[in-house]
Amino acid sequence: MRQENMRRLISVASLVILALVFGFTSNGFFTATNILSILRECGITGIIAIGVSFVIITAGIDLSTGAAVGFVSMLCANLLYNYALPAGLIMLISILAGTVCGVLNGFIVTKLRVPEFIATLSTQYLFRSMVFVFAIREMGVITNKKITDPGILIMGGSINGIYLVTITFLVLAVIGQIILKKTKLGTYIYATGANRKSADLSGINTDKVRWTVFIITGFLCGIASIFEIGRIGSATTDLGTGLEFEVIAAVVIGGCAFSGGRGDIFGTTVGAIFMAVLQNGILKYNLPTAAQLIIKGVVIVIMIIFDSVYNQYMQKKIHEKANEEANEGVQTAGGEA
Amino acid sequence: MSALLEMKEIEKSFNGSPVLKKVNFSVEPGEVHALMGENGAGKSTLIKILTGIYPKDGGQIYWNGEPVTVDNRKDAQALGIGVIYQELSLIPTLTVMQNVMLGKEQSKFGFVNARKMKKKVTELIEKYGFNVKADEVVETLTIAQRQTVEILKALSEESRLIIMDEPTASLSAKESDALFGIIEQLRKDGVSVIYISHRLEEVYRLSDRLTVLRDGVREAVLTKEQIIPGDVVRLMIGKELSEATASNSLRKSDAPVRLKVNGLTKKGVFHDISFEIHEGEIVGFAGLVGAGRTEVMRCIYGADSYDSGTVEFEGETLAKQITKNIRTGFGFVPEDRRNQGFTPLLSIEKNVALTNYDTLAKSGFVKAAAEKKLGVEMVDKLAIKPGDSQIPVGNLSGGNQQKAVLAKWLSRDLKLLIVDEPTAGIDIGAKDEIYKILESLAENGTSVIMVSSDLQELLRVSQRIIVMRKGGIFTEFSSGRITQEDVLMAESGILTKEGKADE
Numbered sequence: 001m002r003q004e005n006m007r008r009l010i011s012v013a014s015l016v017i018l019a020l021v022f023g024f025t026s027n028g029f030f031t032a033t034n035i036l037s038i039l040r041e042c043g044i045t046g047i048i049a050i051g052v053s054f055v056i057i058t059a060g061i062d063l064s065t066g067a068a069v070g071f072v073s074m075l076c077a078n079l080l081y082n083y084a085l086p087a088g089l090i091m092l093i094s095i096l097a098g099t100v101c102g103v104l105n106g107f108i109v110t111k112l113r114v115p116e117f118i119a120t121l122s123t124q125y126l127f128r129s130m131v132f133v134f135a136i137r138e139m140g141v142i143t144n145k146k147i148t149d150p151g152i153l154i155m156g157g158s159i160n161g162i163y164l165v166t167i168t169f170l171v172l173a174v175i176g177q178i179i180l181k182k183t184k185l186g187t188y189i190y191a192t193g194a195n196r197k198s199a200d201l202s203g204i205n206t207d208k209v210r211w212t213v214f215i216i217t218g219f220l221c222g223i224a225s226i227f228e229i230g231r232i233g234s235a236t237t238d239l240g241t242g243l244e245f246e247v248i249a250a251v252v253i254g255g256c257a258f259s260g261g262r263g264d265i266f267g268t269t270v271g272a273i274f275m276a277v278l279q280n281g282i283l284k285y286n287l288p289t290a291a292q293l294i295i296k297g298v299v300i301v302i303m304i305i306f307d308s309v310y311n312q313y314m315q316k317k318i319h320e321k322a323n324e325e326a327n328e329g330v331q332t333a334g335g336e337a
Numbered sequence: 338m339s340a341l342l343e344m345k346e347i348e349k350s351f352n353g354s355p356v357l358k359k360v361n362f363s364v365e366p367g368e369v370h371a372l373m374g375e376n377g378a379g380k381s382t383l384i385k386i387l388t389g390i391y392p393k394d395g396g397q398i399y400w401n402g403e404p405v406t407v408d409n410r411k412d413a414q415a416l417g418i419g420v421i422y423q424e425l426s427l428i429p430t431l432t433v434m435q436n437v438m439l440g441k442e443q444s445k446f447g448f449v450n451a452r453k454m455k456k457k458v459t460e461l462i463e464k465y466g467f468n469v470k471a472d473e474v475v476e477t478l479t480i481a482q483r484q485t486v487e488i489l490k491a492l493s494e495e496s497r498l499i500i501m502d503e504p505t506a507s508l509s510a511k512e513s514d515a516l517f518g519i520i521e522q523l524r525k526d527g528v529s530v531i532y533i534s535h536r537l538e539e540v541y542r543l544s545d546r547l548t549v550l551r552d553g554v555r556e557a558v559l560t561k562e563q564i565i566p567g568d569v570v571r572l573m574i575g576k577e578l579s580e581a582t583a584s585n586s587l588r589k590s591d592a593p594v595r596l597k598v599n600g601l602t603k604k605g606v607f608h609d610i611s612f613e614i615h616e617g618e619i620v621g622f623a624g625l626v627g628a629g630r631t632e633v634m635r636c637i638y639g640a641d642s643y644d645s646g647t648v649e650f651e652g653e654t655l656a657k658q659i660t661k662n663i664r665t666g667f668g669f670v671p672e673d674r675r676n677q678g679f680t681p682l683l684s685i686e687k688n689v690a691l692t693n694y695d696t697l698a699k700s701g702f703v704k705a706a707a708e709k710k711l712g713v714e715m716v717d718k719l720a721i722k723p724g725d726s727q728i729p730v731g732n733l734s735g736g737n738q739q740k741a742v743l744a745k746w747l748s749r750d751l752k753l754l755i756v757d758e759p760t761a762g763i764d765i766g767a768k769d770e771i772y773k774i775l776e777s778l779a780e781n782g783t784s785v786i787m788v789s790s791d792l793q794e795l796l797r798v799s800q801r802i803i804v805m806r807k808g809g810i811f812t813e814f815s816s817g818r819i820t821q822e823d824v825l826m827a828e829s830g831i832l833t834k835e836g837k838a839d840e
Contacts, residue, residue, distance in 0.1 A: 002474065003474070003477075004474075182448050182449060182451075183444075183447045183448050183449060184442050184444050184447050184448075184449055185447060187431065187435055187439070187442065187449065190428065190430055190431055190435075191428045191431060191435075191439060193430075194428045194429050194430045194431065195426070195427070195428045195429065197426070198426040198427065198428060199428065199439070199440075201410065201426060202439040202440035203411075203440035203441075204439070204440050261428070261429065261430040261431075262430055318476055318477055321477065322477070322478065322479045322480070
């Protein structure tokens with residue numbers, strides 16, 4: 001079996017096991033309502049995770065996504081409250097603002113040559129500060145105002161019980177997978193992450209590739225923000241805090257390697273669902289918050305350790321197999337000498 | 338007779354010292370032309386000028402009789418010159434097809450036409466009978482198969498000339514044979530090959546013509562009938578030099594055995610390595626690139642693991658752990674100085690201290706005064722310039738950097754020092770100093786293993802020379818006077834002088 005398929009099988013298997021554990025130990029896990037609710041919960045993480053998968057496959061990282069969602073959501077809430085702009089325009093602005101965040105990240109990384117980690121850590125601060133710039137104030141005090149525009153609120157809704165965010169996520173995931181596997185850009189994303197020097201030598205503009213994946217991530221943050229405010233019906237200053245880690249965890253659990261060149265959107269989708277199942281299942285136990293966080297943390301750490309161990313094991317096996325094949329001739333080499 | 342490639346009176350200097358002196362070189366269509374010469378003879382400079390990596394100082398390149406300029410790799414590619422690099426440049430997680438077509442995908446609106454590309458690549462594979470499939474992932478392939486992917490890449494670019502630089506360095510005998518088959522096919526197809534190798538028997542077997550370079554001068558061009566291995570070696574080294582640099586009399590030591598290696602094997606890398614090193618002895622390890630010398634030394638030191646065999650140190654089985662071995666009295670000066678030898682941003686003093694914290698620190702706290710004292714002491718002892726132990730090692734010259742690396746070990750009570758290519762890239766004055774350091778170490782009872790590709794150096798410093806070849810020990814020179822020719826022939830698998838073959 002090809003390593004890619006093997007890794008996929010493992011992602012799916014761990015998701016199934018996790019679901020079974022919750023199914024048998026808690027009440028009301030395997031009900032239609034709960035499953036639809038899980039699929040709703042994974043939507044926002046999943047949409048952003050598609051972009052972050054691209055970034056991680058190019059051997060990069062984006063730590064600014066949570067703050068970008070916070071900023072874009074607040075900007076939209078502000079415009080709705082102060083100017084009552086129509087919903088369509090708000091959505092356009094949301095996507096544009098998200099994209100601008102991605103353009104900025106890509107610019108800092110590829111043009112100013114700042115390493116991804118530090119670049120997006122700084123823009124995380126910048127975007128979070130923008131949240132406070134656009135926060136709605138009454139007499140100088142930040143106030144949380146309800147969004148009343150039905151066009152926005154409908155984005156938090158569902159059709160026949162299936163939430164719009166779920167549908168959007170799955171459609172975008174399919175598109176993402178097609179981009180990775182069927183287009184030139186996809187091949188270049190893998191090539192950039194697996195061996196950038198060699199990709200450069202093959203005439204690929206790897207800076208352009210790296211900038212593009214940041215822009216895609218920003219664009220997706222914009223889309224995610226629409227669903228975020230549609231669902232909550234308001235924007236708080238801490239909206240999106242920690243979301244970037246949820247996203248990165250989903251991507252890594254799904255099989256994208258930090259070293260680049262490995263993983264796909266199928267895996268990321270599984271990873272996003274895994275994160276939502278974990279969150280949903282833990283809540284069913286009625287545990288104190290600390291215990292919930294501990295379980296969640298421990299499971300994520302185990303998954304990530306497993307991923308690392310598995311990758312090392314596979315590398316070793318591949319190496320051994322290659323050596324073995326090469327060595328069928330070694331005896332003759334010795335004899336000749 | 339119209340040559341495919343002609344390079345006329347090519348000149349090149351680095352920092353005022355000439356590397357190529359009016360070199361002429363030509364390749365016919367469908368010809369396998371070997372390019373030979375010692376390290377530093379100018380082979381790779383000539384190739385780098387041909388592929389546009391270096392600009393030339395003088396001379397002219399002709400392609401199919403037309404004068405051309407090659408300013409970068411793209412120019413070379415456009416002419417039809419492909420290069421198979423020593424360190425392979427493929428994308429490990431992509432398939433053979435994706436690698437071959439990388440950067441020149443057949444696509445419409447950004448969507449790649451996988452079927453069309455696969456057909457094209459499969460046709461090429463079948464035409465040449467290569468042992469790979471278009472949709473295999475490159476990281477699952479052997480080194481030899483990856484090389485064929487590189488060749489495929491060159492062929493898909495319609496290359497008329499393929500340059501192979503030491504292509505068999507990491508191949509087994511069977512794989513090498515397969516490669517020779519491919520080269521044969523290329524020749525039949527009218528594709529020319531420039532073949533750079535140190536392995537005489539390969540060159541002898543493959544090439545239609547052979548050009549020998551020595552010190553930047555074209556020494557000879559031989560046709561197939563004129564190639565006699567002994568003559569080629571003599572041309573590469575030069576007669577006078579060979580006599581002048583012959584070894585002092587080699588000798589066996591009767592001091593007690595310090596290191597005893599028995600049947601050491603690491604599958605696919607080296608096999609059945611056995612030798613002994615005595616106290617106060619300097620033993621040279623000769624061999625071509627890929628012979629497995631560095632790999633053996635890394636295993637003995639504890640940096641890598643091996644599959645079978647034993648290593649005994651003063652009668653006791655050696656730990657496979659670097660930390661323990663250092664405590665036992667091991668020192669290791671690696672080949673890749675900048676990445677493995679020292680920490681460039683740290684001062685000489687701190688670099689020296691790194692291997693000495695067992696005595697320089699107490700309950701985790703560094704004794705600053707002792708650390709400083711040791712740094713100053715070592716700078717004085719080895720005459721590291723400039724004489725300031727606070728200077729970051731990265732700012733020193735190559736020779737002084739290497740002295741700083743030696744200082745890390747010489748500051749300890751050393752029983753066995755392994756040095757790998759100790760003077761690579763170091764100027765002559767500093768080389769001499771390093772030889773003196775090694776010699777004085779040996780006089781004081783430390784055993785020294787010196788892996789080197791510099792024949793003059795091996796002959797000058799070693800008391801015995803062990804020659805490795807294709808992962809095994811080929812022979813050992815342990816008596817009498819020998820010359821560079823003798824070592825070079827042994828490295829290539831030709832034995833003229835006494836010396837017992839191991840198998």
